[in-house]
Amino acid sequence: MTEVGVDRIFQALADQTRRDILGRAIQSGESVSVLSRHYEMSFAAVQKHVAVLERAALVTKERRGREQIVHTNRTTLRRAMTLLDAYEQLWIQRIDQITEILTITEGEPK
Amino acid sequence: MTEVGVDRIFQALADQTRRDILGRAIQSGESVSVLSRHYEMSFAAVQKHVAVLERAALVTKERRGREQIVHTNRTTLRRAMTLLDAYEQLWIQRIDQITEILTITEGEPK
DNA sequence: CTAATATACAACCATATGGTTGTAGGACGT
DNA sequence: ACGTCCTACAACCATATGGTTGTATATTAG
Numbered sequence: 001m002t003e004v005g006v007d008r009i010f011q012a013l014a015d016q017t018r019r020d021i022l023g024r025a026i027q028s029g030e031s032v033s034v035l036s037r038h039y040e041m042s043f044a045a046v047q048k049h050v051a052v053l054e055r056a057a058l059v060t061k062e063r064r065g066r067e068q069i070v071h072t073n074r075t076t077l078r079r080a081m082t083l084l085d086a087y088e089q090l091w092i093q094r095i096d097q098i099t100e101i102l103t104i105t106e107g108e109p110k
Numbered sequence: 111m112t113e114v115g116v117d118r119i120f121q122a123l124a125d126q127t128r129r130d131i132l133g134r135a136i137q138s139g140e141s142v143s144v145l146s147r148h149y150e151m152s153f154a155a156v157q158k159h160v161a162v163l164e165r166a167a168l169v170t171k172e173r174r175g176r177e178q179i180v181h182t183n184r185t186t187l188r189r190a191m192t193l194l195d196a197y198e199q200l201w202i203q204r205i206d207q208i209t210e211i212l213t214i215t216e217g218e219p220k
Numbered sequence: 221c222t223a224a225t226a227t228a229c230a231a232c233c234a235t236a237t238g239g240t241t242g243t244a245g246g247a248c249g250t
Numbered sequence: 251a252c253g254t255c256c257t258a259c260a261a262c263c264a265t266a267t268g269g270t271t272g273t274a275t276a277t278t279a280g
Contacts, residue, residue, distance in 0.1 A: 003126045013194075014120035015268085016113045026201045033226055045269055047227075052267090066226050066277040074201060081194045084123075087187055091136045125238085143256055155239055157257075162237090176247040176256050 005057075009080050012056035017041075018049050025059055026072035032061075035070060115167075119190050122166035127151075128159050135169055136182035142171075145180060 036046035
């Protein structure tokens with residue numbers, strides 16, 4: 001995944017409406033128009049939010065008759081979590097190194 | 111945590127330079143000027159990136175003489191992970207419900 | 221066929237973002 | 251005391267974002 005891809009994932013998550021859409025779409029796919037009824041904004045605005053989520057691969061659309069059903073892509077969601085976890089791992093590694101240094105120091109005779 | 115706070119966390123994460131700063135600062139605190147040497151942009155630009163991370167509570171600054179040491183705030187990082195995990199949990203709940211429904215259906219006599 | 225529904229997309233607007241340069245102040249070395 | 255280093259912040263610019271309204275197209279209902 002390209003860096004701009006990662007940018008898009010977090011960028012897409014940085015909006016309350018879009019996070020709410022993700023939550024609804026992960027429980028059961030909803031059409032864009034059904035989704036839009038939950039928010040106090042125009043249909044076009046919600047459509048744009050879905051487009052942002054889609055560009056980030058956080059949702060996919062499945063056409064059903066005249067409506068588009070929005071589904072959350074759990075794989076991308078997990079990818080975002082994994083990325084954050086990597087930072088924690090960096091930190092844990094540092095702790096391990098420090099521990100190792102301390103162990104060696106303690107173990108070595110003066 | 112307020113919703114705008116969550117917005118700020120993900121917003122702050124939606125930039126490669128800022129994610130890199132987080133990675134460096136979690137391993138060992140670096141001053142703003144030392145950080146800025148790693149990137150092909152002005153000191154002021156890096157300073158702004160640090161400010162964005164600070165506003166999102168993803169880093170804190172500790173003054174040491176004339177420099178400011180940037181430290182990653184692991185608590186906020188974990189909070190972001192927890193938020194993402196909540197979406198997964200929503201989905202797992204749905205699966206559990208479906209499983210339960212199926213179990214009841216199977217268990218009930220025709 | 222016609223009307224209503226669901227979507228797509230363009231044009232527009234205000235504000236935010238990510239970069240720049242420039243100015244100014246506090247801390248350190250000599 | 252002086253120059254240098256580190257930081258802070260303002261002003262500016264181009265582009266992106268989040269919203270609007272309006273228009274166009276496809277699908278379904280009757």
